Amino acid sequence: MEPNAIDADxxxxxxxxxxxxxxAGSKARxxxxxxxxxxxxxxxxAIVKRDGLSGLTFQALGDELGAHAxxxxxxxxxxxxxxxxxxxxxxxxxxxxxxxxxxxxxxxLHLIATQIRDHYLRYAPxxxxxxxxxxxxxxxxxxxxxxxxxxxxANLSPEDAxxxxxxxxxxxxAMSSFDASVSCLDPELRAKDYVQMKSxxxxxxxxxxxxxxxxxxxLIAFDDPRIFDMxxxxxxxxxxxxxxxxxxxxx
Amino acid sequence: MEPNAIDADxxxxxxxxxxxxxxAGSKARxxxxxxxxxxxxxxxxAIVKRDGLSGLTFQALGDELGAHAxxxxxxxxxxxxxxxxxxxxxxxxxxxxxxxxxxxxxxxLHLIATQIRDHYLRYAPxxxxxxxxxxxxxxxxxxxxxxxxxxxxANLSPEDAxxxxxxxxxxxxAMSSFDASVSCLDPELRAKDYVQMKSxxxxxxxxxxxxxxxxxxxLIAFDDPRIFDMxxxxxxxxxxxxxxxxxxxxx
DNA sequence: CTTCATAGTCAACGTTATAGACTTGTTACC
DNA sequence: GGTAACAAGTCTATAACGTTGACTATGAAG
Numbered sequence: 001m002e003p004n005a006i007d008a009d010x011x012x013x014x015x016x017x018x019x020x021x022x023x024a025g026s027k028a029r030x031x032x033x034x035x036x037x038x039x040x041x042x043x044x045x046a047i048v049k050r051d052g053l054s055g056l057t058f059q060a061l062g063d064e065l066g067a068h069a070x071x072x073x074x075x076x077x078x079x080x081x082x083x084x085x086x087x088x089x090x091x092x093x094x095x096x097x098x099x100x101x102x103x104x105x106x107x108x109l110h111l112i113a114t115q116i117r118d119h120y121l122r123y124a125p126x127x128x129x130x131x132x133x134x135x136x137x138x139x140x141x142x143x144x145x146x147x148x149x150x151x152x153x154a155n156l157s158p159e160d161a162x163x164x165x166x167x168x169x170x171x172x173x174a175m176s177s178f179d180a181s182v183s184c185l186d187p188e189l190r191a192k193d194y195v196q197m198k199s200x201x202x203x204x205x206x207x208x209x210x211x212x213x214x215x216x217x218x219l220i221a222f223d224d225p226r227i228f229d230m231x232x233x234x235x236x237x238x239x240x241x242x243x244x245x246x247x248x249x250x251x
Numbered sequence: 252m253e254p255n256a257i258d259a260d261x262x263x264x265x266x267x268x269x270x271x272x273x274x275a276g277s278k279a280r281x282x283x284x285x286x287x288x289x290x291x292x293x294x295x296x297a298i299v300k301r302d303g304l305s306g307l308t309f310q311a312l313g314d315e316l317g318a319h320a321x322x323x324x325x326x327x328x329x330x331x332x333x334x335x336x337x338x339x340x341x342x343x344x345x346x347x348x349x350x351x352x353x354x355x356x357x358x359x360l361h362l363i364a365t366q367i368r369d370h371y372l373r374y375a376p377x378x379x380x381x382x383x384x385x386x387x388x389x390x391x392x393x394x395x396x397x398x399x400x401x402x403x404x405a406n407l408s409p410e411d412a413x414x415x416x417x418x419x420x421x422x423x424x425a426m427s428s429f430d431a432s433v434s435c436l437d438p439e440l441r442a443k444d445y446v447q448m449k450s451x452x453x454x455x456x457x458x459x460x461x462x463x464x465x466x467x468x469x470l471i472a473f474d475d476p477r478i479f480d481m482x483x484x485x486x487x488x489x490x491x492x493x494x495x496x497x498x499x500x501x502x
Numbered sequence: 503c504t505t506c507a508t509a510g511t512c513a514a515c516g517t518t519a520t521a522g523a524c525t526t527g528t529t530a531c532c
Numbered sequence: 533g534g535t536a537a538c539a540a541g542t543c544t545a546t547a548a549c550g551t552t553g554a555c556t557a558t559g560a561a562g
Contacts, residue, residue: 070511238485
């Protein structure tokens with residue numbers, strides 16, 4: 001973009017190439033090949049676990065690795081690529097092992113849904129990105145195959161299976177990402193919300209908000225884990241009904 | 252090469268008081284009170300609509316308003332406060348009018364769910380923040396009251412109503428936010444994902460992924476609107492069942 | 503030992519949010 | 533009318549960020 005190469009050239013030429021400092025602030029250069037993708041990914045993960053996603057900067061990466069911040073660019077094109085690689089690594093770890101069917105399609109779908117949700121909650125800061133950016137690795141296909149097989153055993157036609165797979169998939173991703181994101185909110189903010197809600201529902205005009213005034217909305221947390229399960233079961237019920245309706249050719 | 256502060260300051264001060272130079276860079280100061288929260292909010296909204304959420308910077312705000320970038324700080328503590336205010340304004344616009352019950356609890360819940368989803372999709376760049384940051388304005392309480400009333404008519408106990416309200420609320424928020432976020436993704440990325448998925452499912456070993464190889468996953472889009480409705484109906488079915496089971500004291 | 507690609511380092515740039523000092527318009531009071 | 537005080541717009545400065553391109557040490561291959 002900037003064609004001012006001349007100035008930079010002149011400036012660099014004027015810089016002194018004197019002797020080796022070896023003095024005060026001279027930091028030893030990292031040995032060659034001490035950096036690589038996996039080391040950097042591990043460092044990045046450690047940082048996010050410690051300081052959250054906003055703590056993942058090139059500076060922090062450099063500090064964590066004992067290297068210069070920009071060294072990371074030798075291994076990743078940009079920050080986005082690093083982020084996706086971290087997410088992919090986590091995915092591979094969590095979904096790497098083979099899924100064993102319980103034999104019951106419903107249990108199988110419940111199993112895989114829970115597994116994905118647990119993964120999202122464990123690595124909550126990444127949840128939003130994880131839900132949106134798919135990476136088409138083998139582990140992902142294995143999950144899809146597993147779910148499609150369960151839906152087949154639930155007696156769904158291939159066309160229906162695809163649709164309900166999307167429903168389950170989106171449901172699990174969206175709800176898990178939501179709960180994970182909530183869990184990442186500043187605890188201070190969450191407490192404030194809670195108190196506001198509580199006091200508000202006590203102040204409300206009973207005439208204008210009769211149900212709200214009587215209800216105890218605050219008794220159930222925003223990200224109560226039971227909620228996820230109830231919605232999942234509702235969807236599984238719908239699948240069951242759909243499977244049965246397809247089967248009963250006559251009754 | 253850095254112009255040192257004090258000198259530059261003194262220089263500009265000395266030239267300043269002379270006259271109306273009308274010279275090159277002299278920009279007229281905005282008249283007093285020409286800026287206020289609503290004007291700034293409108294400008295912010297315009298920017299996001301045009302350039303997406305990442306385009307919302309103080310610089311862009313200043314340009315849009317014909318004012319200095321930092322002027323915004325006279326009206327909002329920081330960027331987060333501005334963002335929340337924008338979201339709140341949109342909320343007030345969309346949910347401001349009274350909801351009229353159809354008389355049927357199921358239609359009512361469907362109505363309000365759709366309304367919220369439409370709101371999220373219309374202002375998609377804000378969707379993620381909207382789903383997480385609640386602001387306890389009156390319009391929000393009206394929605395809750397409306398939903399609680401419908402759940403009451405569905406024959407749910409107050410305790411059940413609170414739980415199912417959370418389920419519907421989280422479902423609508425999470426799924427809408429998800430679809431909205433997907434719609435905000437770089438179209439280029441989405442296309443790439445689509446192609447990758449398509450080619451991958453053609454290459455896959457039929458022996459290892461029998462269902463996947465036969466299925467036409469690509470026929471249904473990631474954020475197909477039917478998905479939302481199917482899940483919502485599954486939840487409404489669950490509510491209906493729950494209401495009926497409570498009613499039938501004996502059968 | 504020399505060559506050479508590579509990987510680590512460094513300085514620099516353009517943006518960003520934000521703080522503090524400065525300036526100017528408005529209003530309240532004598 | 534004059535002036536003090538405050539509010540609101542402007543300006544300069546700063547630290548942190550992602551990213552780039554030039555520089556240089558390293559170590560393997562020949």
